Amino acid sequence: MNHFLALTRRGAIALAFALTLPLPAVAATKIQHLISPGGIEAWFVQDSTVPLIAMEYAFGGGATQDPPDKPGVGNMVASTIDEGSGDLDSKAFHERLDRRAIELSFSITRDYFRGSLRMLKDNKDEAFDLLHMALTSSHLASSDVERIRSQIMSGLRRDTTNPNALASRKFLELEFANHAYSRPASGTLESVPTITVADMRDYISRVIAKDTLKIAVVGDVDPATLGQLLDKTFGSLPAKAKLTPTPDVVATAPPQRAFVPLDVPQTTITFGAPGVMRHDPKFMAAYIDNHILGGGGLSSRLYHEVREKRGLAYSMFEALLWMDHSSLVVGNTGTRADRAGESIDAIDKEVRKFAQEGPTQQELDEAKSYLKGSQMLQLDTSSKLATAMLQYQLDKLPIDYLERRSGIIDAVTLDDARQMAKRLWGQGLVTVVVGREPQAAAEAARAPGAPPPPKAN
Structure with a gap:
């Protein structure tokens, strides 16, 4: 984040x-x-x-x-x-x-x-x-x-x-x-x-x-x-800030679900769980796991299972968000209102499977290769590099972190990744659904003369 x-x-x-x-x-x-x-x-x-x-x-x-x-x-x-x-x-x-x-x-x-x-x-x-x-x-x-x-x-x-x-x-x-x-x-x-x-x-x-x-x-x-x-x-700014202390907080544990009614044809689903702090020694295992499960775009498990295999979602992403006092894993997708329940079940099923089994060795190797290779492409302008350098400071990383990053990625073992998958997603998800009531969505999909609902594409 x-x-x-x-x-x-x-x-x-x-x-x-x-x-x-x-x-x-x-x-x-x-x-x-x-x-x-x-x-x-x-x-x-x-x-x-x-x-x-x-x-x-x-x-x-x-x-x-x-x-x-x-x-x-x-x-x-x-x-x-x-x-x-x-x-x-x-x-x-x-x-x-x-x-x-x-x-x-x-x-x-x-x-x-x-x-x-x-x-x-x-x-x-x-x-x-x-x-x-x-x-x-x-x-x-x-x-x-x-x-x-x-x-x-x-x-x-x-x-x-x-x-x-x-x-x-x-x-x-x-x-x-x-x-x-x-x-x-x-x-x-x-x-x-x-x-x-x-x-x-x-x-x-x-x-x-x-x-x-x-x-x-x-x-x-x-x-x-x-x-x-x-x-x-x-140089002329005040020497000391006068900040109100902010306590650390652990995000609420899953499973939980909330519904926000909104009369729109597409239902939005946001899901997540407590994450991993940036200073955690096992942070890189979490970063790799997130890439495999939902953060890797077209190559991620959730994209394959929810969009490609079942045609349920318009979009799918998941990310690690870390702050100074807490952390989250959060994902988001959009789907037809009458297929929201099916989409939620598909997400839950894939997340549970990943928590139980973790990634394969092939998935781990491919994720490592991608994350190492993509880093330099993400720092190819002065603006991008300055932004990254600031974030490393805010995350309290060493000044030579860029030089050490590939080695940190390589050091993550399959056992590390599988333990982290269980730690992050083993309790399930906190899920928020925004859209039509399930009954209204079903009636809208069945309404005589109504145009067919849009396909997920």
């Missing part, structure tokens, strides 16, 4: 194209641990293949720092913090970004307030200056706050009829009960109207600080220059 960066809604076409250029030498380059003159730390890869710089960064806290009765504060901050700062109003601020092909964005996850900065090398001074302004002197003007609030409310209203959004929200409520992870990071229709500018400024004052800051930079800049830019950008 995981885990979900939002792309900026602005940016120049030229820069977007440039950031997709392959950087074959980047992934093989050793990552440096850079410390600026002012003590700002970053993981850094210097690469001059193209004249670009990509930076990803994160502050600890995220949506867990929202007041319990006001989920969505952090999301409002992330959506508004770049709407004018210093002596620039929102229009002037974004005109400067666009004029220099600078891409600046902020996003929220459950545990982190994250940001991205991408620019052409020649525009680095202005880019880092604009980021500094957003972090230290954001206007949060009433007109901008209300405009962003209106956009968020529109999205939340759409979610009330979105099966996937409803399923995800209900699933997290089941798994995490009254923990902060159960609250929607984007807020609710009830909470977002109550969020004030004072709430947002309080969030910024508690979360945006140097002691939880993690930074990853890839691009055409030398270490000395980068150190100066980091000090200029982050």
